Amino acid sequence: MTLRFGIIGCGDIGQLRAEAIHATPSTTLTAVSDVDSNRAASLASSYSAQVASDWHELVRRDDVDAMLVCTPPSLHAQMCTEALDAHKHVLCEKPLARNPVECRAILDAAQRSGCIVATGFNYRFYPSIMKARQLLDSGIIGKLDHIRSYTGYMATAHSHPWMHEFETMGGGSLRDNGIHLIDLTCYFLGDVAHAQGLGSNAVWQFDGCEDNGFLLLKNKAGNIATVQASWTEWRGYRLLIELYGHLGCIRASCFPMWTQVIWSDKLGGKTQRKRHLFPYTHLMEHLRSYRWVVVQSFIHELDSLARAVRGEETQLAIGHDGALAIEAAHAASENDTPPPESKRPS
Ligand SMILES: NC(=O)c1ccc[n+]([C@@H]2O[C@H](COP(=O)([O-])OP(=O)(O)OC[C@H]3O[C@@H](n4cnc5c(N)ncnc54)[C@H](O)[C@@H]3O)[C@@H](O)[C@H]2O)c1
Secondary structure: OOEEEEEEOOOHHHHHHHHHHHHOOOEEEEEEEOOOHHHHHHHHHHOOOEEOOOHHHHHHOOOOOEEEEOOOHHHHHHHHHHHHHOOOEEEEEOOOOOOHHHHHHHHHHHHHHOOOEEEEOHHHHOHHHHHHHHHHHHOOOOOEEEEEEEEEOEHHHOOOHHHHOHHHHOOOOOOOHHHHHHHHHHHHHOOEEEEEEEEEOOOOOOOOOOOEEEEEEEEOOOOEEEEEEEOEOOOOOEEEEEEEEOOEEEEEEEOOEEEEEEEEOOOOOOEEEEEEOOHHHHHHHHHHOHHHHHHHHHHHHHHHHHHHHOOOOOOOOEHHHHHHHHHHHHHHHHHOOOOOOOOOOO
């Protein structure tokens, strides 16, 4: 069965999502909606799709099975909830919503409808991360002990001003680039039971939005992870996650894409190491830009959603994963981020 999609929001990500839907055999694009009617018309015409008069009409259409929500985060809760109540499956872009209360409303709607809500944590489907998952599951580094993870870029690269507006985002770097990293860290750690954190906005001073967020996570077994998300990284866009086990460690980087494993047969024994470099990904990134890499991860994600709808087990991030990541991010903003009413000095 082909999953027929509607897209709400035809901006940067909506356009890449449409390209991915078109390239995924199990999915098709039926109709789109955007408050910018030119944008909607242009995207629809590229993929022979229709333009809905507004997003409320789109979620009610009988010829749509699933919605892709690609609008700014402040709109996610309302759009996801209404789509789920209209018995549509939903893949919502990250962050799932601005805060735990909005996430809860989405999860409740999913439960009411019996439909799937997935969170757009496409980094799970990057080659270096899939390799890390495979290596960890193979047992090569023994039992997982702890995780260290970092992501950062400079806020000057924000593609929209709303990315550092509290009203739209609900917070700063931990809800932006950091939300992918929180999800990856939880994905590898498993059974996260505790989160605490701190945030600082001393550099950019965006009201209510940390430019550096720091988290400590702990799972039910007592394994600990550290997470840092930054908007003050001077060396391009970086994401590195390091998984430490009793017999070795796995390091996975997304920018650039590589995975390294160092392991030993016994604690304190002679080590071996191997690096996976993903030459095809590097070549295509060079020829077609990073957008190609993103679209490939979206294709994996969409295929996983189509399989999840058929009842198969997948690595797809569901709504609970999106809510867990926001709860963790919230732990930092609750503690230390200056409240939104504190004004930036003029
Ligand atoms: N998965 C990733 O790696 C990734 C990367 C970047 C952004 N994102 C997420 O994707 C989402 C969209 O980001 P973007 O960069 O594409 O933003 P964008 O501003 O380029 O696109 C958003 C679109 O939504 C439209 N929109 C706004 N209100 C609407 C409404 N009421 N009805 C219909 N359309 C409406 C806007 O007109 C715009 O075209 C955000 O949640 C963002 O965090 C995810």
